[in-house]
Amino acid sequence: MPELPEVETVRRQLQAVLPGRVVQAVDVLLPRTLQNIAPDELTDAVVGRAFRKVARRGKFLLLHIGDKARLIIHLRMTGRLFVVSAKEEMHPHTRLSFALRGGDELRFADVRTFGTLHYSSAPGSGEPPGLMNIGPEPLSEQFTWQRLAATLAGRKASLKAVLLDQRRVAGLGNIYVDEALYLARLHPERPAGTLREAEIRTLHTKIRSVLQEAIAAGGTTIRDYVDGEGAPGGFQHQLRAYGRAGRPCTRCGTLFERLKVAGRSSHVCPRCQS
DNA sequence: ATAGCGCCCTGGTGGC
């Protein structure tokens, strides 16, 4: 499931190959992928224009194109975005394809069809709702432990629910929330407002370190995720909590439990986390 | 404002 490290890995790879490439044609195979524009309007808007930088905000990919427009793409659970030769056989779940001058195609494939594209003609226009209210980037300088403390303060919701909320912190999903909480020895059901300063500082450190480690490993592949070159990530071999239900905790040997918190499966060491 | 829950969707899995 693409979360911040997976989306960042895709961003880096697209950034290496996409800037300067001019769109020649657009093929919309699943129209409802487009959230705020019709297929022919999108075609008119981008054909003849060149991609520029590829940015990321939380789990959103921001593909700058032309003077000030952007294609804002969310991969959701199973979306894949990659550049291949136009001769490459079309993946059966391809939803969008942008033919590029020179013979390549930027393709968006998505088994579960939850992925979205918004067209923004200019900054502040056409952005998805989830991007307008998004929280701080956890790897930026704005994300200080004090800011995390202010986010958690007074909240009765579980830590898990608050950390999954993109308005509080951008880019965390089920996997990295479980990993960060395990590393910080905090239980996902703990009401967010009950943390002491030392616990908040540790959580802040662990959120950042686990994201950095995962980016360095090229992200986590559980089932579907592949990067912009079609390769799986490597962090699934370094997971310490997620998916380890029934297996021993590497710190204390206690068997991991799996429980549902905030509607999501959560992996917890009942001895280490409280 | 806040918190919780159901829904969207498809393919893989596990039980019988």
Next chain:
DNA sequence: TGCCACCAGGGCGCTA
């Protein structure tokens, strides 16, 4: 072997 219920889950809309 075949069938089917169930699960994965990010974000959004609805409810209380």
